[in-house]
Amino acid sequence: MTSTTSDPVDVTTSSLYLDGFPHERFTAMRETPGLTWHPYGDSGFWAVTRHADVKEASKRPTDFSSGIGHTNLWDLEPDALEARRSILDTDAPDHTRLRRLVSKAFTPKAIRVWEDVTRQITCELLDDWMEKGGGDWVAEVAAPLPIRVILTILGVPVEDADYLVEISNYLVEGTSDKPSLPADAYGNSTELRLLPFQSPASHALYEYGEQLGAKRLADPQEDMVTMLVQLEDDGDRLSHNEYRNFFHALVFAGNETTRTAITHGAMAFADNPDQWQRILDDPAMVEPGVEELLRWATPVLHMRRTAAADTELAGTPIAAGDKVVMWYMSANRDEAVFDDPFRFDAGRDPNPHLAFGGGGPHFCLGAFLARMEVTVLVEEMRKRNMVLETRSPAVHAPSNFVHGVLSAEMGVSRA
Numbered sequence: 001m002t003s004t005t006s007d008p009v010d011v012t013t014s015s016l017y018l019d020g021f022p023h024e025r026f027t028a029m030r031e032t033p034g035l036t037w038h039p040y041g042d043s044g045f046w047a048v049t050r051h052a053d054v055k056e057a058s059k060r061p062t063d064f065s066s067g068i069g070h071t072n073l074w075d076l077e078p079d080a081l082e083a084r085r086s087i088l089d090t091d092a093p094d095h096t097r098l099r100r101l102v103s104k105a106f107t108p109k110a111i112r113v114w115e116d117v118t119r120q121i122t123c124e125l126l127d128d129w130m131e132k133g134g135g136d137w138v139a140e141v142a143a144p145l146p147i148r149v150i151l152t153i154l155g156v157p158v159e160d161a162d163y164l165v166e167i168s169n170y171l172v173e174g175t176s177d178k179p180s181l182p183a184d185a186y187g188n189s190t191e192l193r194l195l196p197f198q199s200p201a202s203h204a205l206y207e208y209g210e211q212l213g214a215k216r217l218a219d220p221q222e223d224m225v226t227m228l229v230q231l232e233d234d235g236d237r238l239s240h241n242e243y244r245n246f247f248h249a250l251v252f253a254g255n256e257t258t259r260t261a262i263t264h265g266a267m268a269f270a271d272n273p274d275q276w277q278r279i280l281d282d283p284a285m286v287e288p289g290v291e292e293l294l295r296w297a298t299p300v301l302h303m304r305r306t307a308a309a310d311t312e313l314a315g316t317p318i319a320a321g322d323k324v325v326m327w328y329m330s331a332n333r334d335e336a337v338f339d340d341p342f343r344f345d346a347g348r349d350p351n352p353h354l355a356f357g358g359g360g361p362h363f364c365l366g367a368f369l370a371r372m373e374v375t376v377l378v379e380e381m382r383k384r385n386m387v388l389e390t391r392s393p394a395v396h397a398p399s400n401f402v403h404g405v406l407s408a409e410m411g412v413s414r415a
């Protein structure tokens with residue numbers, strides 16, 4: 001590590017995020033030339049906070065590796081990294097191969113097939129919620145919507161859905177600091193450090209994914225698990241470990257991120273009634289409104305890379321092995337790119353937000369699916385002329401990694 005600047009303010013303390021994202025601290029870092037060295041554990045990381053720098057780091061995967069170390073802030077021991085390695089923690093050529101295999105299941109054409117069922121789930125949830133006159137938007141709409149969609153897409157039978165929702169909620173909790181399950185929950189006997197989120201719920205999810213995969217191999221159906229177990233490219237297939245980690249990544253990614261987007265979106269619509277009115281008045285506003293919602297929400301706050309060799313970024317020398325952390329939320333409030341970045345502007349154009357990453361090989365594989373889900377939700381809210389209103393302040397998750405909201409009490413009326 002070659003430190004040229006230092007910042008005494010700790011932005012990694014999870015409890016800081018109970019009051020929401022600490023924007024002022026990041027605005028100050030964006031204004032500081034070069035990268036900011038931030039202490040963390042025994043060492044630290046380079047904080048990448050400007051839009052242009054996040055894009056550049058994302059697009060230089062040879063210099064800024066995903067496979068060395070880990071893509072979260074903390075390091076993993078080599079055996080744990082190997083056991084837990086998902087598509088996110090992989091470099092070319094392994095990543096290129098894996099991404100080519102699985103991307104077949106995520107093309108716009110493959111995802112469009114799921115739009116009708118997404119709409120059906122959305123309508124059910126919204127109608128129930130409206131009939132009750134509102135309530136906790138997170139528990140009753142934002143959380144069930146994406147998990148029900150991803151389970152349907154994967155092909156999880158209806159009778160198992162509650163069990164999977166329970167497991168995935170434990171995973172989401174695992175992104176904050178509190179351990180919630182005993183180590184042997186769900187019959188787990190694997191050391192926790194070898195499991196994603198150090199959670200026995202990961203063991204349960206691996207096991208479930210393996211059993212479902214075996215069933216679909218024997219008896220193929222029209223679903224994504226069947227696609228994944230049957231995938232073949234010149235005789236190449238997913239290995240056992242790749243399949244179970246990918247299944248795990250989909251259940252987690254399909255659950256936590258979209259839930260967060262939908263929650264911040266609803267809160268933004270309630271707090272900015274004039275902007276929601278623009279969407280109600282004009283269907284052409286749905287598309288830019290969804291993009292602004294994604295920028296506003298930025299559900300994944302950061303991803304880490306590790307310098308593969310001595311290099312530089314934004315004029316700051318970086319030593320081999322240094323951690324480099326890209327803060328998407330900060331990039332999405334960069335004054336150099338967005339006019340009045342702290343204003344929710346449903347018609348913002350252009351809106352080159354980095355909610356799905358800064359481009360490059362790891363750009364969110366589920367971006368088309370996530371956009372489809374959020375668009376269907378906004379369309380259905382519009383059709384119902386829904387007007388949301390905040391009843392009590394939202395409860396934020398104590399996490400520096402996801403922009404989570406634990407509950408958001410809201411009322412609803414018709415425009």
Ligand code: HEM
Pocket residue numbers: 058087088089099150249250251253254255257258261298299300303328355356357358359360361362363364365366367369370
């Ligand atoms: C609003 C919702 C979502 C947001 C904000 C989001 C955000 C992100 C971000 C920031 C990354 C890392 C990009 C990078 O490192 O360059 C990522 C990667 C990924 N996302 Fe998403 N995501 C969302 C929804 C989804 C959904 C619904 C799925 C699938 C069901 C999904 C699957 C993935 C996968 C598999 C990767 C790893 C791609 C790779 O490493 O090649 N995401 N996402």
